[in-house]
Amino acid sequence: MKADPAGVLTGVHFLDGDHACCEGALAAGACFAAGYPITPSTEVVERFAARIPKVGGTFIQMEDELASSIAIQGAVWGGAKAFTVTSGPGFSLMMEHIGYAVMTETPCVFVNVQRGGPSTGLPTLPAQSDMMQARWGSHGDYEVIALCPNSPQECFDLTITAFNLSEKYRVPVMFMMDECVGHMTEKVIIPPAEQIEIEPRRKTHKPHDAYKPYECNGDGSLVPEMAHAGEGYKFHVTGLTHDERGYPAMTVAAQQKLVGRLRDKISKAADDLLLVEQDNTADADVVVVTYGITSRVAQRGIDSARAKGLKVGKLRLKIVWPFPDQLIKKLSQRAKAFVVPELNLGQISREVERAAGGVKTVCVPHAGGGVHRPEDILKAIQEASR
Amino acid sequence: MSEVDFECAECTNPVEPFLRSERMPHIWCPGCGIGTTVNCFTRALIDSKANLEKLVVVSGIGCTGRVAGYLKLDSFHTTHGRAIPFATGLKLANPKLTVVVYAGDGDLSAIGGNHLIHAARRNIDLKVICVNNLIYGMTGGQTAPTTPEHATTSTNPYGTFEPGFNLPHLVDAAGAVYVARWTTFHVRQVARSMQEAFKKKGFSFIEIISPCPTLYQRRNKMGDGLDAMKYYKQASKVKNGAPTGEVGLTKTGEIAVGKFVDRDRPDYRELMVHRFHESLGDEYVETGELVCS
Numbered sequence: 001m002k003a004d005p006a007g008v009l010t011g012v013h014f015l016d017g018d019h020a021c022c023e024g025a026l027a028a029g030a031c032f033a034a035g036y037p038i039t040p041s042t043e044v045v046e047r048f049a050a051r052i053p054k055v056g057g058t059f060i061q062m063e064d065e066l067a068s069s070i071a072i073q074g075a076v077w078g079g080a081k082a083f084t085v086t087s088g089p090g091f092s093l094m095m096e097h098i099g100y101a102v103m104t105e106t107p108c109v110f111v112n113v114q115r116g117g118p119s120t121g122l123p124t125l126p127a128q129s130d131m132m133q134a135r136w137g138s139h140g141d142y143e144v145i146a147l148c149p150n151s152p153q154e155c156f157d158l159t160i161t162a163f164n165l166s167e168k169y170r171v172p173v174m175f176m177m178d179e180c181v182g183h184m185t186e187k188v189i190i191p192p193a194e195q196i197e198i199e200p201r202r203k204t205h206k207p208h209d210a211y212k213p214y215e216c217n218g219d220g221s222l223v224p225e226m227a228h229a230g231e232g233y234k235f236h237v238t239g240l241t242h243d244e245r246g247y248p249a250m251t252v253a254a255q256q257k258l259v260g261r262l263r264d265k266i267s268k269a270a271d272d273l274l275l276v277e278q279d280n281t282a283d284a285d286v287v288v289v290t291y292g293i294t295s296r297v298a299q300r301g302i303d304s305a306r307a308k309g310l311k312v313g314k315l316r317l318k319i320v321w322p323f324p325d326q327l328i329k330k331l332s333q334r335a336k337a338f339v340v341p342e343l344n345l346g347q348i349s350r351e352v353e354r355a356a357g358g359v360k361t362v363c364v365p366h367a368g369g370g371v372h373r374p375e376d377i378l379k380a381i382q383e384a385s386r
Numbered sequence: 387m388s389e390v391d392f393e394c395a396e397c398t399n400p401v402e403p404f405l406r407s408e409r410m411p412h413i414w415c416p417g418c419g420i421g422t423t424v425n426c427f428t429r430a431l432i433d434s435k436a437n438l439e440k441l442v443v444v445s446g447i448g449c450t451g452r453v454a455g456y457l458k459l460d461s462f463h464t465t466h467g468r469a470i471p472f473a474t475g476l477k478l479a480n481p482k483l484t485v486v487v488y489a490g491d492g493d494l495s496a497i498g499g500n501h502l503i504h505a506a507r508r509n510i511d512l513k514v515i516c517v518n519n520l521i522y523g524m525t526g527g528q529t530a531p532t533t534p535e536h537a538t539t540s541t542n543p544y545g546t547f548e549p550g551f552n553l554p555h556l557v558d559a560a561g562a563v564y565v566a567r568w569t570t571f572h573v574r575q576v577a578r579s580m581q582e583a584f585k586k587k588g589f590s591f592i593e594i595i596s597p598c599p600t601l602y603q604r605r606n607k608m609g610d611g612l613d614a615m616k617y618y619k620q621a622s623k624v625k626n627g628a629p630t631g632e633v634g635l636t637k638t639g640e641i642a643v644g645k646f647v648d649r650d651r652p653d654y655r656e657l658m659v660h661r662f663h664e665s666l667g668d669e670y671v672e673t674g675e676l677v678c679s
Binding site (some may be wrong): 006029032034050053054055056057058060063064066067068071072073074075077078080082096097100116121195201228229230231232233234235236237238239240247248265345 | 404467476479670
């Protein structure tokens, strides 16, 4: 279906990434946000707080990130599309509720404008060091989806994708920005509403007595249909391991069935969840795997290397989780090496190394607080291609 | 219209239409007071003729947290301490719902204490039922913020020495519009207070002192569930309108009960809508239910 024009600010704008993310959420139909102020993410909800009364919806500034990350889920079960926005320390506090959203299959979006850590770290400076936390931060075995934009335009476009995927798979989606992308101002084109595709909620239309909240339809989809509170279904939702009725079920079999399905609904959709940009990877000796702000810096290093005659390709991950194992595996049949620059001391590079099956993988680490020097990336490419 | 047949002819118990009987037996211990509060709750639903399709129960974690799972209503068993912020989002997204938070003292006043005071301050339209058994039951009888001084618990084996919270005083100070306390001896009063809270707009708080024979009574040599009833009967004193600062609990002393606070002030949503109309005029798009496409 198409976007509701009410939230779509069609036109050509000059926006920073945080504001563009907010516009993406509004275009996607988000009508509820809960947040707690934290640098460098606050501008997203500041804009939402100013815009939403004129669009129709609610923003509430909660008392902390624990509250924000569960208030949005209450709003979702009440009928809204909802999201919260934070950065490192707040993201840490939200981990339990990412697990709750996974377990209860509550579609919602967590925006993390990454800053340097651990702890309070570098509040105003960039990092990409929460990438593994986005994947593994809550306890238990689970799968989520995570996206990484590299420009304000993508903060708009991919925020819509994030909401759409959260609805399609009934899973919390991590929108992993960074301080640079959040605070960089560029041209952002917002298309007319009729050009924006929106994934509708998987609402149930079953009769009340035939509805089981966690039963798959039998149509092959592993994603159950959803009811909202107040519709007469009288359903139960719990973070405990549960059966198809939503009732607690404390058995090995129920655990295997539920946790297995929660994994499978994402991992078996790997093809649908492949979202990358590839340049010159087909005949590359060296493939630079990159994401977020680092991809913009890496471009300079890649261009310099190609000017020197090296066969260098670029693989930019827009969806980082689930990780594109099969694509890396395919590229590893031709490439001699992968180079992975990232604003952390080696997170996604380990995933590349794992998927590359023995092909040399070189991490170009950076502890955060700034971006890589393009010459450092060039140097890594040159060394890797030897 | 509610689908529940209040006069259910086949039912062996008048509360049966409100329970997920396929989930029985419940997990609560013999003599526990939580089931009594659920009985009162269902009586309040019957007497108030509440629209059960629009009434939602949100629980946290713990013995009382299991209430949501036994009630045949839209019900959410959330995370430890976070029933109130979940309920806040739910209520704001769909103002037509009557949202009841049913949780224990540890859940609401320890791990969830911050949310408790902020929801009261904002005057979110929630009906909070706090079953206070003075202890952490589910995890084996550890000290709670409500445990009276000198009581013995598994984490204070030589007796507690921290002062306990006076919950009515706390939520009164934070801004609740309705505050009452009863014990599980006072079943009619509990049901009546619940009905009053259903009708009251704003943040309502009902504390129900409830026995935990397995982990509180036994360790403190206070007998079983029946002994707790005798104590509640003997020690309770109705003090409607009492200053909440004077209703703190001790281990074996008087239990002040009654309706302490019943006042009116605009709730969060009313204030929000009023503010936006004032500030934005015609630009404000007032919404009811936030129904996503």
